[in-house]
Amino acid sequence: xxxxxxxxxxxxxxxxxxxxxxxxxxxxxxxxxxxxxxxxxxxxxxxxxxxxxxxxxxxxxxxxxxxxxxxxxxxxxxxxxxxxxxxxxxxxxxxxxxxxxxxxxxxxxxxxxxxxxxxxxxxxxxxxxxxxxxxxxxxxxxxxxxxxxxxxxxxxxxxxxxxxxxxxxxxxxxxxxxxxxxxxxxxxxxxxxxxxxxxxxxxxxxxxxxxxxxxxxxxxxxxxxxxxxxxxxxxxxxxxxxxxxxxxxxxxxxxxxxxxxxxxxxxxxxxxxxxxxxxxxxxxxxxxxxxxxxxxxxxxxxxxxxxxxxxxxxxxxxxxxxxxxxxxxxxxxxxxxxxxxxxxxxxxxxxxxxxxxxxxxxxxxxxxxxxxxxxxxxxxxxxxxxxxxxxxxxxxxxxxxxxxxxxxxxxxxxxxxxxxxxxxxxxxxxxx
Numbered sequence: 001x002x003x004x005x006x007x008x009x010x011x012x013x014x015x016x017x018x019x020x021x022x023x024x025x026x027x028x029x030x031x032x033x034x035x036x037x038x039x040x041x042x043x044x045x046x047x048x049x050x051x052x053x054x055x056x057x058x059x060x061x062x063x064x065x066x067x068x069x070x071x072x073x074x075x076x077x078x079x080x081x082x083x084x085x086x087x088x089x090x091x092x093x094x095x096x097x098x099x100x101x102x103x104x105x106x107x108x109x110x111x112x113x114x115x116x117x118x119x120x121x122x123x124x125x126x127x128x129x130x131x132x133x134x135x136x137x138x139x140x141x142x143x144x145x146x147x148x149x150x151x152x153x154x155x156x157x158x159x160x161x162x163x164x165x166x167x168x169x170x171x172x173x174x175x176x177x178x179x180x181x182x183x184x185x186x187x188x189x190x191x192x193x194x195x196x197x198x199x200x201x202x203x204x205x206x207x208x209x210x211x212x213x214x215x216x217x218x219x220x221x222x223x224x225x226x227x228x229x230x231x232x233x234x235x236x237x238x239x240x241x242x243x244x245x246x247x248x249x250x251x252x253x254x255x256x257x258x259x260x261x262x263x264x265x266x267x268x269x270x271x272x273x274x275x276x277x278x279x280x281x282x283x284x285x286x287x288x289x290x291x292x293x294x295x296x297x298x299x300x301x302x303x304x305x306x307x308x309x310x311x312x313x314x315x316x317x318x319x320x321x322x323x324x325x326x327x328x329x330x331x332x333x334x335x336x337x338x339x340x341x342x343x344x345x346x347x348x349x350x351x352x353x354x355x356x357x358x359x360x361x362x363x364x365x366x367x368x369x370x371x372x373x374x375x376x377x378x379x380x381x382x383x384x385x386x387x388x389x390x391x392x393x394x395x396x397x398x399x400x401x402x403x404x405x406x407x408x409x410x411x412x413x414x415x416x417x418x419x420x421x422x423x424x425x426x427x428x429x430x431x432x
Contacts (some may be wrong), residue, residue: 007425008409008411009371009380009381009382009383009405009410009411010047010048010259010381010382010383010409010412010423010424010425011046011048011382011383011384011385011411011412011413012046012047012048012049012050012086012088012261012382012383012384012385013037013041013046013049013050013090013384013385013386013388014049014050014051014052014384014386014389014394015029015034015037015038015049015050015051015074015075015078016033016034016037016038016067016277017029017030017033017034017068017069018031018034018069018074019065019068020076023053030289031077033389034074034077034078035077035078035081036391036408037388037389038078038081038082038085038124039081039082040388040398041085041388042082042083042084042085044398044402045411045412045413045414045415046085046385047086047087047382047412047420047423047424048085048086048087048117048420048423048424049075049078049085049086049087049088050088050090050119050384051069051071051075051088051089051090052066052067052071052073052090053067053070053071053090053091053092053121054064054066054067054125054126055067055092055095055123055125055126055129055130056125056126056128056129058176060290060293060297061290062290062293062294062297069394070148071089071090071091072089072091072104072105072108074089075087075088075089075108075112075116076107076108076111076112077114077129079108079111079112079113079115079420080111080118082115083113084115084415084423085115085129086115086116086117086206086420086423086424087108087112087115087116087129087397087420088116088117088118088119088206088208089105089108089116089117089118089119089161089349090118090119090122090210091105091118091119091120091121092121092122092126093120093121093122093123093141093144093145093148093149094122094123094127094136094141094144094145095127095130096125096148096391097189098151098152098155098189098191099151099155099191099193099195101118101148101152102151102152102155102156102195102197103196103197104193105118105152105205106156106197106200106205107193107197107200109200109202109203109205110197110198110200110201111156113201113419114201114202114418114419114420114421115419115420116150116199116202116205116206116420117205117206117208117226117420118205118206118207119208119228120145120148120149120202120207120209120210120224121209121211121221122138122142122144122145122211122216123135123141123209124142124327124328125327131346135326135327136415137181137326138213138215138260138326138329139215142211142215142216142218142219143187143188144188145219146219146222146223147184147186147187147188147189148189149207149209149223150184150186150223151182151184151186151189151191152204153204153207153223153430154182154191155182155191155193155194155195156195156199156200156203156204157203157204158179158180158181158182158193158194158195159178159179159180159194159195159199160177160178160179160180160199161199161203162178162207162432163175163178163179163198163199164198164199169212172198174198174222178319179193179194179195179196180193180194181193181194182194190341191256201419202419202420202421202428203428203429203430204430205420206225206420206421206424206426207223207224207225207226207430208224208225208226208227208228208261209223209224209226209227209228209258210228210229210331211229211330212229212230212231212330212331213329213330213333215259215329216330217240217243217247218247218388220244220258221244221245221246221247221248221250221251221253221258222247222248222251222253224258225258225259225424225426225430226258226259226260226261226381226382226424227244227258227259227260227261228261228262228263229260229261229262229330230262230263230330230331230355230356230357230358231262231332231358231379232334232351232354232356232357232358232359233358234373234374234379236334237260237262237288237358237377237379237380238377238379240260240379241378241379244257244258244260245257245320252264256427259381259382259424259426260379260380260381260382261381261382261383261384262357262358262380262382262383262384263357263358263383263384263387264357264358264371264383264384264386265354265357265358265359265360265361265386265387266280266359266361266362266367266385266386266387266401267282267360267361267362267393267398268362268363268367268387268393268396268397268400268401269361269362269363269396270363270366270396270400272363273364275361275362276362278361278392279361282353284349286349286350286353288310288346288349289306291349291350291352291353292305292306292345293305294349294351294352294353295314295345295348295349295352297328298328298331298334298335298352298355298356299319299320299332299335299336299339299347299397300320300325300326300327300328300329300332301327302320302325303318303320305345305373308345309345310344310345310346310349311344311345311346312344312345313339313342313343313344313345314339314345314348316339316340319336319339320332320336320341322336331355331356332347334356335348335351335352335356338351359367363400364396364400364401364403364404365404367401367404368401368404368405368408368410371383371405371410372408375410378425382424385397385401385402387401
């Protein structure tokens with residue numbers, strides 16, 4: 001099978017941290033490193049830079065540095081030192097407002113020359129920082145997310161493409177008659193409009209959506225252009241994509257189903273023995289006491305595993321009723337499934353290092369085999385790769401895995417579109 005540039009697998013990597021650390025000699029060390037990594041990613045023709053986010057200082061340190069910088073400001077900075085790579089900001093639909101986000105993400109699209117995307121999440125933590133006593137139920141969060149995306153789309157769609165013109169002086173003039181209200185009235189939002197940021201280069205920045213519970217799946221099937229999901233096995237991925245397609249077709253999207261994105265957690269080694277050594281060392285570094293907290297969090301956060309034997313399965317009576325889980329329901333479903341397979345607490349802690357994501361350890365060739373298998377099965381359109389910025393993995397990613405994927409014709413060797421939407425192979429005017 002010959003793979004055309006439009007149908008090749010699209011690649012993402014995480015944006016680097018821009019933060020200043022107390023032991024930095026230069027206050028710009030963080031942003032300088034993030035710029036260098038972004039330039040490497042663009043040189044390698046990676047399709048996009050992805051930023052995760054949390055709206056809470058994690059008291060147990062389970063989330064590493066996630067949430068320590070604002071995604072939109074980070075990507076705005078990196079947009080000025082890159083020219084082609086896409087820029088995806090994770091944004092909470094529970095704790096943001098759609099009008100404000102439309103202004104922010106629309107401006108990011110302007111300053112980047114049409115490279116912005118945003119990843120809608122409903123947030124599983126952070127309610128204490130936004131005036132909420134308890135986190136709203138998943139059904140409520142997803143109902144709000146639906147309205148949130150509807151408002152964003154309506155705001156971008158209402159304004160005429162020629163609403164702004166550049167003057168001979170270089171300044172711009174905006175014709176207010178070409179900016180139109182939307183008069184949106186929902187259960188969560190009332191937004192009159194119009195959006196006062198003129199139409200961005202992509203018309204709408206690319207819409208990603210993360211979530212794999214049933215509610216999240218339906219939202220993505222209806223409104224997302226790319227669905228970000230955690231599917232640890234090929235069978236899981238096939239089942240998920242089948243459900244996405246079923247719902248997308250029911251929403252009238254048979255001809256423009258959303259792309260499927262997976263995060264690929266990996267250990268790359270030079271040989272089978274090197275892979276085994278690296279995997280052993282990774283497991284040796286695990287803090288199993290903290291791991292107990294992490295597994296409890298993966299199972300919904302309501303159980304205490306501090307006193308259970310590491311080499312015994314978790315008693316079935318402690319496993320949550322998934323319908324009663326209020327935080328990260330999709331993740332809890334994955335780890336409950338692991339527990340029902342009889343995995344011991346120690347094995348669950350090892351699995352929790354990848355937080356339910358797809359994980360493979362191998363040489364560049366064997367990792368490429370795993371990636372190609374999912375791609376050929378039709379369950380993988382966009383892949384987030386790890387290793388950039390990791391001293392023991394970066395060279396093996398750049399000079400091992402990526403060349404192997406190129407050799408097989410699986411990934412792009414050039415940026416084929418004029419903007420992020422084009423580089424992903426999406427319609428220039430969204431069809432939703």
